Amino acid sequence: MKRHIRFLFALILALGLFARCAEESKDIPEEEENVKENVIKPNDFLSEELYDQLVVQVVYVDGYKPESNSTYHLASFLQSRLNKSGGITLSSQMIESPGKSTYSISDIRALEETHRTHKTTDKTLTAWILIVDGDYTENEGDANTLGVAYGSSSMALFGKTIRDFSGGLGQPSTHVLETTVLKHEFCHVLGLVDNGTPMVNNHLDTQHGKHCNNESCLMYYAAETSDFLSTFFAGSIPSLKEQCLSDLKNNGGK
Template structure:
């Protein structure tokens, strides 16, 4: 019976893969489908934080495959990606963590909305969960977030919008780092990647219930502990009070987090002047990860 079901699912998947090629839309009109359809993709289209235990532990997935899709000229630094992989191997039980780079053409947009980013993901993403490999997609954009307000000093460095999807505003990161004498592009990339990935881990209270309450009452889904990577100071974007989940009914994408440029710069400069290592998670956040299968 099981074998028969599996075969059936594979056949359905092949049919759907062929059909879905013509659809570049994020599926706004699609009926909610149980995972007997598009079985490979559905596991990667959940709300931010929904895969916390799968990302942290290795009960279901031993391997982590990250597709780093970048617009030509906006590839992240090797230094940052190495540090990022180190961070992931320090906090998860994954046996293998690999990065697959994919160069993309520029979408030729002045700014990008989250929906446009999700649409680009639908067009370009090639890695989805497969067997015991869990797949993550990170898009390194050549345009700033549509929500940025430079006059207000609000520039967004990164955002998460689904359980395995993240955007890094690489152009914004480069120009921000370019304004500092002490902070490098790699410094900002590392802080952004690690912070946003912290949300995919389920931090704070985003799919992962805190062991001790340390969620900042002023900033939903961020940590109240001073100096923590998931601290609210790192976050800025006027999203407080909004849902951090993907609203499947209306199919409206809401960022799980937007990361402000100026506050990141301030924190990094503070760290550098004190000769401290890059911003890391505090004990409370680490305890949460450990409570859900992480290290």
């Protein structure tokens, strides 16, 4: 029973944070250096009006390589939602540890500046995912952020925090948690919820912002519900539910 409660508590902490990632991205100054990435919109990912290919560059700090089935799952999710007839490619690359225990958005931006080699050009759109070996500097008390979508095509995962909250007794597997965060952050880049992709029907969680009010949806904020937790007890990754799916379709996705 004790373990059970601890597990619930850990999930509430871990998953309650999703709300912050989108909100924080609003407060973060726009990227200055890369003009092209600044004008990327969710529709550019969803439709192929401007870009018919997507390259996702995953860069991880040594020791935090995402599990291959996690990146495979992300790729097949993107394949199923985005119109990219020229193909969707994921590349992954290791970097040495920058030697920090916590990372701020400016630390993350600096690493992106150094290591993001794939740039959006012609018909090829790019996205960037960084997995760091530390926690987020903005974590407060027991609140731990697992990931952030901090730019129009830029995301970061806090690999150490994800490991801390997965893989142990009574915790979700690292694959389940890592994939959930990868997909959740990418969906913010795709404009969910009301984050650049208009809502077909109102399903915004007004209390937490940029999240879905469907408690079993991948984009749901709160973890303190049996529906959401049961998804994790079942060991499966939450999927996007109807309202989020129709928003993506309505904004050029499939």
